[in-house]
Every structure is written in C-alpha cells, then in structure tokens.
Amino acid sequence: xxxxxxxxxxxxxxxxxxxxxxxxxxxxxxxxxxxxxxxxxxxxxxxxxxxxxxxxxxxxxxxxxxxxxxxxxxxxxxxxxxxxxxxxxxxxxxxxxxxxxxxxxxxxxxxxxxxxxxxxxxxxxxxxxxxxxxxxxxxxxxxxxxxxxxxxxxxxxxxxxxxxxxxxxxxxxxxxxxxxxxxxxxxxxxxxxxxxxxxxxxxxxxxxxxxxxxxxxxxxxxxxxxxxxxxxxxxxxxxxxxxxxxxxxxxxxxxxxxxxxxxxxxxxxxxxxxxxxxxxxxxxxxxxxxxxxxxxxxxxxxxxxxxxxxxxxxxxxxxxxxxxxxxxxxxxxxxxxxxxxxxxxxxxxxxxxxxxxxxxxxxxxxxxxxxxxxxxxxxxxxxxxxxxxxxxxxxxxxxxxxxxxxxxxxxxxxxxx
Numbered sequence: 115x116x117x118x119x120x121x122x123x124x125x126x127x128x129x130x131x132x133x134x135x136x137x138x139x140x141x142x143x144x145x146x147x148x149x150x151x152x153x154x155x156x157x158x159x160x161x162x163x164x165x166x167x168x169x170x171x172x173x174x175x176x177x178x179x180x181x182x183x184x185x186x187x188x189x190x191x192x193x194x195x196x197x198x199x200x201x202x203x204x205x206x207x208x209x210x211x212x213x214x215x216x217x218x219x220x221x222x223x224x225x226x227x228x229x230x231x232x233x234x235x236x237x238x239x240x241x242x243x244x245x246x247x248x249x250x251x252x253x254x255x256x257x258x259x260x261x262x263x264x265x266x267x268x269x270x271x272x273x274x275x276x277x278x279x280x281x282x283x284x285x286x287x288x289x290x291x292x293x294x295x296x297x298x299x300x301x302x303x304x305x306x307x308x309x310x311x312x313x314x315x316x317x318x319x320x321x322x323x324x325x326x327x328x329x330x331x332x333x334x335x336x337x338x339x340x341x342x343x344x345x346x347x348x349x350x351x352x353x354x355x356x357x358x359x360x361x362x363x364x365x366x367x368x369x370x371x372x373x374x375x376x377x378x379x380x381x382x383x384x385x386x387x388x389x390x391x392x393x394x395x396x397x398x399x400x401x402x403x404x405x406x407x408x409x410x411x412x413x414x415x416x417x418x419x420x421x422x423x424x425x426x427x428x429x430x431x432x433x434x435x436x437x438x439x440x441x442x443x444x445x446x447x448x449x450x451x452x453x454x455x456x457x458x459x460x461x462x463x464x465x466x467x468x469x470x471x472x473x474x475x476x477x478x479x480x481x482x483x484x485x486x487x488x489x490x491x492x493x494x495x496x497x498x499x500x501x502x503x504x505x506x507x508x509x510x511x512x513x514x515x516x517x518x519x520x521x522x523x524x525x526x527x528x529x530x531x
Contacts, residue, residue: 169193169226174274180265186243187271188212189278190222192229192236194446196512197479202443203281205237208267210251210292212241217289217387224392233396233403235442238280240271244292251288251295256321264299268306282308282440285398289313289387290353297322300338304329308439309337311394314386316353323364330369335439337398339374341390343381350383402442405434409455417459424467431468446476453485465489480509484526502529 170191178185192204207225211217218241228234244250250263267286286307288296293315300310301322315322326338342357343350354377366373374397381389396403408430410418421427431452435441449472456464469486476482487501506526513519 170196176270176274178262178266178270180262180270183245185266187274188241188243189275190239190241191278192238194236194476194479195238195278197446197476198279198443199475199477200279202475203279204443205235205283205285206275206280207237207239207285207287208271209239209241210244210286210288210296211247212243213245213247216384220388221287221391224388224395228392228396228399232406232445232447234399235402236445238275238278240275242267248291251291252317253295253298256298256301256318256325258298259302261295261298261302263295264302267299268303281443283437283442285309285311285395287311287313287391288315290315290383291317294318294322297326297338300336301325301329304333304336308335309339309398311339311391311398312341313390313394314342314350314353314357314383315340316356319357319360320363323360327364327366327369327373330372334370334372337372337374337438338369339394339398341376341378341386341394343383343386343389344377344379346379348382349379350381350386353383401437406448406452408434409452409459411455411459415455415458417455417461421456421461421464424464427464428467428471444472444475446472446479449476449482462489478508478512480505480513480522480526483508484529487529499530502526506530 172189172191173186174189175184175186177183195204198204209218209221222239222241225234225237225239229236244263253261272280284307286296286299286309288294288311290313293312294317296307296310296312297315297319300307330336330338340357340361342354345351345354345358358377361375366375374394376390376393378386378390408427409421412418422430431444435444449468453465453468453472456468466486466489469482469489472479472482473486483501483505487498487505490498490501506523509519509523509526513522
C-alpha cells in the first residue's frame with residue numbers, strides 16, 4: 115500500500131513565459147500579445163496567474179520489499195505538470211541523499227532556476243532519503259548483486275511513478291558515497307539510467323570508471339558526468355587525487371565525449387554540489403537549451419527571417435524535440451515564447467497552427483484556448499466563441515482557487531457574444 119501526502123511548495127521563480135537568450139524579450143512580447151488577446155487588465159491577471167502556480171510535492175510512503183521496511187520518496191512535480199496531456203512525458207531526475215536538507219534544498223532550487231532560464235526541461239524530480247547512507251550505498255565490489263537500494267530504484271520506484279506519466283529519460287544524481295553508488299548502478303542496470311551525475315565519488319572508482327568508460331564507448335545515448343572539488347586539504351583533498359588518478363587511468367577519450375570530468379578548485383567536499391551541480395545539469399541538457407532557434411528575433415523583437423510554411427515549420431519544431439535516445443516534450447514556457455515572437459511579427463497562420471498543437475499537449479491550460487479564440491475572431495467567429503467557452507470551462511476546472519479567478523472569468527465572459 116502506498117500512502118501519498120500532498121503539499122504545495124511556492125515556486126521559487128517566476129514562471130512567466132520566456133526561453134533562452136530571448137527570455138526577456140519573450141516576456142515583454144507576451145505582455146503585448148496578451149493585451150491584444152483580451153484587455154490590458156486581463157493580460158496582467160493572466161500573467162499573474164502563471165506566477166502564482168505552486169509546485170506540487172507528494173511524499174510516497176510504502177513498504178519496501180528490498181529493504182524489508184517502510185520507506186519513503188518525495189516526488190516534486192513541475193509547475194505545469196497539471197496542465198499536460200498524456201503525450202507530455204517529462205524526464206525523471208532522481209536525487210539520492212534525500213535525507214540531507216543542506217544537499218537537497220539547493221539542488222532543487224538549482225533545477226527550478228535552470229528551468230526558468232530554459233537550460234533544463236520541466237522534469238519530475240524524486241528525492242530518495244536514506245536511513246544509513248553508507249550501509250545502503252557502499253558496495254563490497256563493483257560486481258556485487260542484490261543491493262537493496264538498486265532494487266528500490268529499478269524495481270519498486272517505477273510503479274510508484276507511473277501515475278505521474280514519466281518519460282523515458284532518467285538521470286541519477288549522487289554525492290560522495292551515493293555518487294559512487296550511482297556509478298555502480300549505471301553498470302549494474304544500464305537500461306535504467308540514461309545519465310549519471312556523480313559529485314565527488316571515491317569508493318571503488320579505480321574499478322568502476324574503466325568499466326564505465328567501456329560501457330559508454332559502445333552506448334552513444336548515455337552520459338556520465340563527474341565532478342570533484344579542489345585538491346587542497348581544506349577543500350576536497352581527500353577525494354581529489356584519487357578521482358583524478360582513476361579518471362586518467364580509465365582512458366576517458368574512449369568514451370568519445372560521453373564522459374565529462376571537471377575539477378572545481380574553489381569547492382570543498384560538501385560545497386561541491388552547490389557549485390558544480392548547476393553546470394553539470396546544464397551541460398547534460400545543452401541540446402535542450404539550444405533547440406529553440408526556429409524564430410530568431412532582432413533587437414526590436416521582429417523575426418530576422420520569415421518562417422517556412424506552416425507544415426514545414428511544425429515538422430522542424432517536432433524534430434527539434436529530439437534528445438539522445440529519446441525526445442523531450444515541448445515546454446509550456448517554450449510555447450509561449452515561440453508564439454509571442456511569431457505573433458509580434460504578424461505570422462498569424464503559424465500562431466493558430468501552433469496554438470492547436472499546444473492545446474493537444476496542454477489541454478488544461480486556459481490561456482491557450484483563450485489565445486486561440488482571439489486568433490480566430492476575424493475569420494472564424496463561431497470557432498472563436500467555442501474556444502472562449504472552452505477557456506472558461508478549463509479556467510473553472512483548473513483555476514478555481516486562483517486569487518484572480520473572478521476577474522479573469524469576467525474578462526473571458528466579456529469576449530463572448
């Protein structure tokens with residue numbers, strides 16, 4: 115039996131639209147486009163409702179057959195997860211050492227911030243606390259079988275996450291002992307983890323890293339990222355030399371760029387996650403951060419070149435969602451940014467087509483229905499009215515507790531005949 119405890123955590127950053135290097139422009143243009151959509155008051159209320167959304171966290175308590183005891187994990191859902199259809203399957207980031215607030219809290223904040231700056235996609239984040247981290251994560255040998263923690267992660271956790279509609283991409287993150295375990299887990303269950311971020315591992319790395327490199331050399335879709343703090347004894351000296359030597363001995367060039375190792379001279383052992391993790395995660399998701407390049411704009415927020423015809427544009431867009439071994443869904447914030455740039459340059463046919471696609475992916479988001487209604491007003495008023503009615507219904511169903519609900523509802527009703 116699984117017990118679920120819900121709690122809402124206020125979003126750490128503004129979730130208003132904006133992506134990549136054009137984030138500020140996207141937000142400005144979105145104000146403009148929403149003012150055209152409804153009234154100026156409605157635009158402010160709409161953007162305000164985006165900022166007020168909370169991040170949901172579920173604590174799942176269950177009996178672990180692997181540990182033969184009661185265990186728990188915490189599932190952190192991104193702000194727009196509740197709007198998504200079944201087609202939107204978000205990646206999973208598993209954070210070991212969930213019992214340490216000093217580790218988990220800054221790492222969770224890093225993920226949120228990097229999502230806001232469009233360097234990391236919206237993801238389902240799972241924190242896994244340990245009762246005895248050393249006993250649970252320190253292996254006797256690289257070939258050891260029957261580790262309860264590995265069984266929890268690979269056998270017991272997936273059914274618990276199934277109701278959240280996770281995607282195919284899973285990233286495992288650990289620090290120190292749990293970083294060493296993450297490398298072991300990649301070797302023992304390579305199909306379970308698509309990427310590993312190991313922060314200052316040391317336990318048995320002289321044995322694990324040559325095998326990791328060998329595995330990566332034949333697996334183009336997997337990534338392993340390693341970090342260690344400074345060599346000084348006041349930093350990460352006890353781990354630095356051992357890991358540096360192990361990496362060099364493993365001949366990392368054989369991995370053809372799929373093994374990344376970086377030293378952070380200013381980082382101590384316990385500060386390394388705070389300093390290194392954002393760069394490690396951003397590096398892993400670099401293909402995602404670079405993909406929104408279909409509608410570049412100039413300093414006046416006008417598109418530099420005309421987009422291709424709608425069908426070709428949609429095909430290019432869908433191709434851009436690719437990621438090694440899988441694909442990453444179109445983020446709601448990405449959609450807003452791209453739509454605002456197209457709308458600001460007058461490509462209304464593209465805007466309408468992309469709004470229909472956006473609604474397929476995020477049907478529970480009233481803003482896309484309302485925007486579609488405005489886009490259809492001139493040439494298809496009946497369809498526009500239907501879109502506004504749908505926006506009202508979705509608003510009632512999903513935003514009933516929003517502090518601005520009444521005003522938003524009144525503005526939408528004003529668009530109806």
